[in-house]
Amino acid sequence: MSTPVPGPPVLALRGVGKSFGSVRALQDVSLDLYAGEAHALAGENGAGKSTLIKTLAGVHRPDAGQVLLDGQPVAFAGPGDARDAGVAVIYQEPTLFPDLSVAENIFMGRQPRRPASRLRRIDRRAMHTEAAALFSRLGVTLNPTAPARGLSIADQQMVEIAKALSLNTRVLIMDEPTAALTPGEVNRLFAVATALRKEGAAVLFISHRLEEVFALCQRVTTLRDGRLVASELVADLTPDDLVRRMVGRHLDTLYPKAEAQIGDVALEAERLTREGVFTDVSFQVRRGEIVALAGLIGAGRTEVARAIFGVDRWDAGRVVLGGTDLPAASPTAAMAGGLALVPEDRRAQGLVMDASIERNLGLTRLRTLSHAGLMSRRRERNQAADWALRLRLKYARLSDAVAMLSGGNQQKVVLAKWLATEPKVLIVDEPTRGIDVGTKAEVHRLLSELAGRGLAVLMISSDLPEVLGMADRVLVMHEGRLVAEISRAEATEETVMSAATGQVRV
Known part of the structure; x- marks a missing residue:
């Protein structure tokens, strides 16, 4: 559709294409x-968003088409060229030097120098003053x-934004910046982004949370399979419209929770305590039940799952x-008893990133897939192909x-790896963080089907709509303690958040 043009674009792509071997990541975008x-x-994940961002940021050079800066063709030789042109990227996971100060991170490689010093020593007072001024500007x-x-x-993201401001950034790219933030932190980030926009910066915002797109943005461009679907005003769309553009079909429901027969207790934690982390945590999860463990980041949810x-x-x-009682600190005993854990950080804790898809899928069943101590590649490949089909995995070669x-397909690999063990209890920690709406619906469908077959599911999630849409019961933690148990019928955003913030104990 046609849209009003608010002046010439600061940065633009024209007919850009980019391939990696036989994979065409972008086509005429x-x-x-x-x-x-x-x-x-x-x-969706795999639509080409990351490749587009890296093209704008000078990481990739397009195979076809042009990058335009102020209407003129430009060829960034690397990220330094893009940065010098005023293009800054803030990624989901900030990359700061942990042992340097906040100010040193902001001015790394371009610290102010003392003019009277023959050795050109760093002027730390000036650096700290400039950093303080940047934070004051950001509020x-x-x-x-x-x-x-x-x-x-x-706070790390605020340091990255301050770094961008110090470079007189004209285009700020924010790639999934809210994935690990609390609602209050999201509001603060949005306030900063809005202020930068009003000062004249162009902001490119990537998020799988559609409510954030509608809250922050004026225009949206949708990609699917590396191709441009549409670029249009947000005010002209509904969330359902945007979902259809993204996935190419209508999603019947994002939370396909089916009624399940609730059975016997499958998992029980009784007065579980880890000093300084969580205290006196008790709950049960029954067969056929999806129990959500909710709470703010830092409440101790992940730590409880890791201990279990x-x-x-x-x-x-x-x-x-x-x-049967499980011994402490024995994942081997937990796995042997039928417990599976899909961790929050799939890249660092759930996968061996340099290993193949089929090898990752077989890691939990090495004994079953081997004979006389030797891995059967045929069994490994057959199992991988079976799970890839069952979970609708998108890949080139196993x-x-x-x-x-x-990211969404990586999450499916982690899920498949553990489902292959045929567990009795499945713990999933942030199962849909950082994945697209179409894959979210598939993961939710899978969890609902598993519960329907009698699997007990303990789901840790910071996504309130996910908690409300999928859980039979909601357990809420606050500062290391379990403070509320809320039935599906009584669970609302207000009741869960009141408990999560310590206002209500049920």
């Missing part, structure tokens, strides 16, 4: 980024002299799996490194 506008980039309180180690993800699975040792209490898959 055009994009316009205007000063003073927040522009969303939407699409945040951060100590320029504090080490970067220990900063929250939200045996990754971390607990100090007091007990874990009972299928009527022998490809799992790092080549999109």
